[in-house]
Amino acid sequence: MKNIDWSPWLIRMSQGDEEAFRTVYEETREHAYRLICYLSSSKEDAADIMSEVYIELLKSADKYRPEQPFTAWFNGLIVRQVRNWKRKSWRLYRIVEKVKLLADVSPDRKAEAELSAVGDQLELLPILRKLPLKAREIIVLRYYQDCSMEEIAALLEIPLGTVKSRHHYALKQLRRQFEEVQG
Missing domain, CATH: 1.10.10.10 (Winged helix-like DNA-binding domain superfamily/Winged helix DNA-binding domain)
Structure with a gap:
């Protein structure tokens, strides 16, 4: 991932600029995908988690502070989305188990x-x-x-x-x- 000033791009993104989003996506997608693959237990989930990461990036672009390194902030966002995905998978497992227990x-x-x-x-x-x-x-x-x-x-x-x-x-x-x- 290039070491550039991401603030202008994220500001434009938070204002709905699609071109800014495309630029940020193109510059960060390989990094995001690699990190997701390292963190997630299933490669099949990587594309879905990747979508969740960029949805969250759109939602939280205005929360980025220029004094913090973008890579660290973006990595935190990725880690949280992988955790959310795992929690969702675990919740599905628990719900299925609960259905079995609630049969009576x-x-x-x-x-x-x-x-x-x-x-x-x-x-x-x-x-x-x-x-x-x-x-x-x-x-x-x-x-x-x-x-x-x-x-x-x-x-x-x-x-x-x-x-x-x-x-x-x-x-x-x-x-x-x-x-x-x-x-």
Whole structure:
């Protein structure tokens, strides 16, 4: 990776300049890919993690401070995304195990766990998009960001009871839509 002043590029990127993003991507992609391959346990995941790295780079370009070395800052971003990916994989494993354990539990809890597992495995994005925004927020924060119900209530500045009712409603809607897709 070239030793250049990245600040102007990152500022332009944070302002939506696509050319700046392309330049930063072209100059950093080999470095990022190598580091991801070293850190991740699966080479098959490298391309997906790489996408996550550049999405996060777009989101956090405005947080870069010129007094810090770009390479160190960028490496930190890569390491965090690899960790997030591993955590997501581990969460999928735990959810699948939970589904197995909940086989004899109430239908609501079992359905919730099954939906979580299916969501991570089959990408529920098209089905999620059909949910109203308030319900979608709860599902994304709960299952994709690993937030507790209390954290969601604080984050959205709504009562815990409202979070729980929206969660219940969203799961019911997802179940119904998933069953329609399964046909």
